[in-house]
Each structure stands twice: as structure tokens, then as C-alpha cells.
Amino acid sequence: MFRILILFLIFFTLSSCSSPEGTWGWYVIDPSTKAGWTNIKFLVGGFYSTILLSIIAAFLSIFIGLVVALPAMSDNKLLQLFNRVYVEFIRSIPLLPMLFWVFYGLPVILKSMGINANIDAFWGAIITLAISDSAFTAEIYRAGIQSISKGQTEAAKTIGLNYYQTMRYVIMPQALRRILPPLANQFIYIVKMSAFASVIGMQELTRRANEIVVTEYRPLEIYTLLIFEYLILVLLISFGVRYLEKKLGSNESANS
Amino acid sequence: MENTFAVEIEGLTKSFKDFKALDTIDLNIKHGEKVVICGPSGSGKSTLIRCINGLEDFDEGKISISGNTQNPKKESYVSDFHIGMVFQQFNLFPHLSVIENLKLGPMKSLGLSEKDAETRARGLLERVKIPEQALKKPNQLSGGQQQRVAIARALCMEPKLMLFDEPTSALDPEMISEVLEVIVDLAREGMTMVVVTHEMGFAKKVADRIIFMDGGSIVEQNSPGMFFKNPQTARCKKFLNQILHH
Numbered sequence: 001m002f003r004i005l006i007l008f009l010i011f012f013t014l015s016s017c018s019s020p021e022g023t024w025g026w027y028v029i030d031p032s033t034k035a036g037w038t039n040i041k042f043l044v045g046g047f048y049s050t051i052l053l054s055i056i057a058a059f060l061s062i063f064i065g066l067v068v069a070l071p072a073m074s075d076n077k078l079l080q081l082f083n084r085v086y087v088e089f090i091r092s093i094p095l096l097p098m099l100f101w102v103f104y105g106l107p108v109i110l111k112s113m114g115i116n117a118n119i120d121a122f123w124g125a126i127i128t129l130a131i132s133d134s135a136f137t138a139e140i141y142r143a144g145i146q147s148i149s150k151g152q153t154e155a156a157k158t159i160g161l162n163y164y165q166t167m168r169y170v171i172m173p174q175a176l177r178r179i180l181p182p183l184a185n186q187f188i189y190i191v192k193m194s195a196f197a198s199v200i201g202m203q204e205l206t207r208r209a210n211e212i213v214v215t216e217y218r219p220l221e222i223y224t225l226l227i228f229e230y231l232i233l234v235l236l237i238s239f240g241v242r243y244l245e246k247k248l249g250s251n252e253s254a255n256s
Numbered sequence: 257m258e259n260t261f262a263v264e265i266e267g268l269t270k271s272f273k274d275f276k277a278l279d280t281i282d283l284n285i286k287h288g289e290k291v292v293i294c295g296p297s298g299s300g301k302s303t304l305i306r307c308i309n310g311l312e313d314f315d316e317g318k319i320s321i322s323g324n325t326q327n328p329k330k331e332s333y334v335s336d337f338h339i340g341m342v343f344q345q346f347n348l349f350p351h352l353s354v355i356e357n358l359k360l361g362p363m364k365s366l367g368l369s370e371k372d373a374e375t376r377a378r379g380l381l382e383r384v385k386i387p388e389q390a391l392k393k394p395n396q397l398s399g400g401q402q403q404r405v406a407i408a409r410a411l412c413m414e415p416k417l418m419l420f421d422e423p424t425s426a427l428d429p430e431m432i433s434e435v436l437e438v439i440v441d442l443a444r445e446g447m448t449m450v451v452v453t454h455e456m457g458f459a460k461k462v463a464d465r466i467i468f469m470d471g472g473s474i475v476e477q478n479s480p481g482m483f484f485k486n487p488q489t490a491r492c493k494k495f496l497n498q499i500l501h502h
């Protein structure tokens with residue numbers, strides 16, 4: 001919390017630099033004026049979409065990542081290949097082109113398959129973020145699961161556990177300690193990348209900032225506020241990750 | 257219809273890449289028989305018992321467990337005949353308590369109720385003489401205690417055959433006897449077992465047969481009395497000299 005306070009201090013120091021003819025014109029988001037208050041409400045209203053978008057995308061990515069990671073650990077060469085191709089391919093696509101492809105291209109493909117799906121900006125952004133991020137979560141799972149010794153899987157086999165039971169009761173509970181912190185970190189990436197949703201018209205934080213800039217011609221103040229909006233979100237997640245790491249780390253257990 | 261043999265192995269051959277780890281092994285083990293396997297490091301002892309319980313697939317030959325044949329290159333589980341396995345490194349589940357380690361197999365694999373699994377697990381902890389450690393995590397126990405938990409975990413599945421892969425090699429010397437005692441007790445109760453070990457005192461006491469392996473082959477096998485008194489091959493003599501006078 002202390003660090004957030006310092007950041008706000010810097011923020012308000014900057015704001016005091018304003019002068020009538022100077023570079024800063026904080027009046028656009030001055031909460032004491034009616035226009036300023038309206039602008040603030042509009043800008044801050046973007047939190048809702050940004051957060052919702054990020055959370056849904058993160059959950060999807062966590063799920064897809066697992067489905068992509070598990071084949072990497074199988075003995076089947078074809079399944080391993082699937083994992084490598086998916087990870088290398090998805091990881092190499094920049095987010096913006098993928099977003100355009102999903103938003104403008106995917107409906108065309110679906111239509112040709114007889115599915116008349118209209119992908120709106122919200123779901124277009126979620127699909128893109130989730131898939132783009134899943135290549136990274138898959139690698140996180142793989143590293144975490146492979147860090148558990150082979151002896152654990154073998155011991156599970158000798159007491160008759162099948163693949164699912166081995167994962168569920170033996171491997172995952174141990175791997176999770178190593179997987180959760182980087183997975184939570186990955187959530188920060190999603191939150192930041194969700195800004196790209198603005199270009200397909202999703203009214204999240206960045207889009208709203210752009211819209212006010214166009215009408216008010218005060219990019220400096222509004223984008224400064226925008227940066228602080230993301231900063232707050234990311235700092236909150238950081239605290240969460242720290243907390244998680246501490247909690248999991250205290251439960252240290254040797255891996256025989 | 258009971259088979260005479262608990263394990264029948266015929267022409268078992270297994271390679272890792274170009275390296276032949278097992279070379280046409282023939283071995284029959286009777287029900288209730290106790291077989292000790294020894295031999296220099298890298299001679300294929302672990303590979304052999306890992307082939308028996310299906311942890312390792314093999315290239316050629318045939319393994320039958322109580323008459324059920326396993327084929328090469330196949331996930332070779334024989335579900336109605338559970339084979340217990342005790343590893344050199346214990347391989348206990350570190351995130352579970354001792355009692356949970358024991359209950360996991362019976363509950364998830366045999367479908368026992370929590371209550372029945374608990375009763376069975378408690379009984380086995382008595383048998384390996386550590387009932388008071390039930391709620392501890394494995395890493396809070398000594399090596400000897402951990403290995404006894406591992407034995408109890410295997411016994412929880414009520415196996416008809418127990419495999420031990422150097423069960424005392426990772427232990428401090430003062431803990432070896434407490435683990436061997438448990439295995440000796442098990443032998444007295446009539447369990448069929450294959451034990452890879454270099455504890456020759458133990459071998460003399462429980463083995464019906466001692467097998468000496470070298471270079472992926474069974475070089476020599478005999479009753480304990482004959483094996484120690486009158487080793488047939490130079491390789492075996494040399495090996496016995498090394499481990500008996502070190």
C-alpha cells in the first residue's frame with residue numbers, strides 16, 4: 001500500500017505543475033467541475049470491461065493451457081508434436097494481427113461452415129487474449145509438471161492409479177505450488193494486452209481514454225490518468241501474487 | 257485355477273537405444289518363493305523387475321504373471337493381480353500425510369470406502385511398527401521410517417507379489433535392519449517376493465534362491481547355501497569377494 005501512496009504523491013506533484021498557459025490542463029478531469037466529473041466517471045467506467053475481459057480470458061487461457069500442456073508429457077510422439085506446433089505457432093503471432101484475424105476473419109470461416117456467428121468486440125478480444133496467452137500458460141504447466149520427479153508417477157502407477165488419478169491426486173497438487181505464481185503473473189500480461197481490444201471498438205479503459213481525447217484535445221492528462229489506471233490494476237494483482245507465493249512457499253516440502 | 261508359477265519370464269530382451277540392458281532372460285518364480293537378485297551396478301536388475309510390473313516395456317520375449325501374459329511394447333498392466341513395488345528412493349507422495357499415502361491406492365484404485373481404507377491403512381502401519389506416525393508428512397520421518405511407509409503403501413493394495421529394488425541402499429546403516437525386519441516378517445507370512453539387494457545376511461535368511469546378474473544376463477542361480485559356498489563362475493566369485501569383504 002505504501003508504494004501506491006508514493007505513486008499518488010508523484011501524480012499529484014505532477015498535477016501541481018499545471019498553470020493556465022502551461023503544458024498541463026487538469027481541468028478535463030477535475031472532479032470539482034461538472035464536466036471534469038463526467039469525464040472521470042466515463043474513463044473510470046472502463047475498469048468494468050477491462051477487468052471482466054481479463055478475468056474471462058485468463059480463465060479460458062488457464063484451461064486451454066492445461067489441455068495443450070498435457071500432451072507434451074505423454075509418450076505419444078504425435079501428441080508431443082501437437083503441443084510443440086501449438087505453442088510455437090501461437091507464441092509467434094503478434095496480438096494485434098491475431099485480434100484482427102479473429103474479429104474480421106473468423107466470422108467468415110464460421111459462416112462458410114454454416115455457422116452464422118457474430119463475434120462482437122468483447123468476445124473477439126477474449127478469444128484472442130485467451131488463445132494468445134494459452135501458449136505461455138501451457139509452457140508454465142509443462143515446466144511445473146516436469147519438475148515433479150518421475151518416481152512420483154511410477155509410484156502412483158504401482159498403486160494402480162490411472163492417468164487422470166495420477167494427475168489429480170499426485171502430480172498436480174505438487175506442481176501447483178510451482179505453477180500458480182507464474183500463472184498469476186501471466187494475468188498481468190492479459191490485463192495490459194486487453195488494451196488492444198480498444199482498436200476493435202471494445203469500450204474498455206483505453207478506448208474510453210481515446211474517445212475523451214478526441215473530444216477534449218487533452219491527451220497528456222487523459223493518457224497519464226490511463227497509465228495510472230493500469231498501474232493500480234497491475235499493482236493489485238502483484239500484491240495478490242506476492243501473497244500467493246508466500247502462502248505456497250511456507251508449505252515447503254521436499255520432493256523425494 | 258491356480259498356476260504353479262507366479263511369474264514366468266521367457267526370452268526377455270530389452271534395449272535402451274543400442275544398449276542391451278536385458279539379454280534373453282528366462283526366469284520362473286513359484287508362488288510363495290523368495291528370490292534375491294544381486295549383481296554389479298548396471299547389470300539390469302532394476303530393469304528386470306521394472307519389466308515385471310510394467311513400468312518398463314520390453315522388446316522381445318514373454319512375461320506371464322499368474323498365467324496372464326504381457327506382451328512387449330504394451331502398457332502391461334494386469335489389473336487383477338496387483339504387484340507391489342518398493343523403490344530405492346521411497347517415492348512417497350510428499351504432499352500427503354503418511355496415512356493419506358496409504359489410503360490413496362485402496363480408495364481411488366480399489367474403490368474402498370474411506371472408512372475401510374483407513375482401517376486397512378492403520379492395520380498396516382501397526383505391521384510396519386509406526387502407527388504413531390500416521391498424521392506426519394513423509395519428510396518429517398527418518399529414512400527407515402519412510403521406507404517402512406512405502407512398504408505399507410504397497411501392501412495396502414493387497415498384492416500377491418512384492419518387488420523390492422534395493423530397498424535399503426538409500427538408508428543410513430543404522431536404519432537398514434528396521435526395514436529388513438519388516439521384509440523378513442513379510443517373507444515369513446508367505447509373500448512371493450523378488451528382492452534386489454546386496455544385503456547378503458538378509459539373503460541367507462529369507463531367500464529360496466539367489467540370482468546373480470551381470471551384463472543383462474542371469475549368470476548364476478542357486479540356493480543360498482550353495483551360492484555362497486560354491487560360486488560357479490569367476491564373475492560371481494569376484495562380485496562376492498567385493499561385497500563380502502569391503
Ligand SMILES: Nc1ncnc2c1ncn2[C@@H]1O[C@H](COP(=O)(O)OP(=O)(O)O)[C@@H](O)[C@H]1O
Nearest residue numbers: 272275277295296297298299300301302303304
Ligand atoms: N531409462 C534408461 N535409458 C537408458 N539407459 C538405461 C535406462 N535405464 C537403465 N539404463 C541402462 O541399463 C543398464 C541397466 O540398468 P539397471 O537395470 O538400472 O541396472 P542395475 O539396477 O542392475 O544397476 C545400465 O547400464 C543403465 O545405464
Ligand SMILES: [Mg+2]
Nearest residue numbers: 301302303422
Ligand atoms: Mg538398480
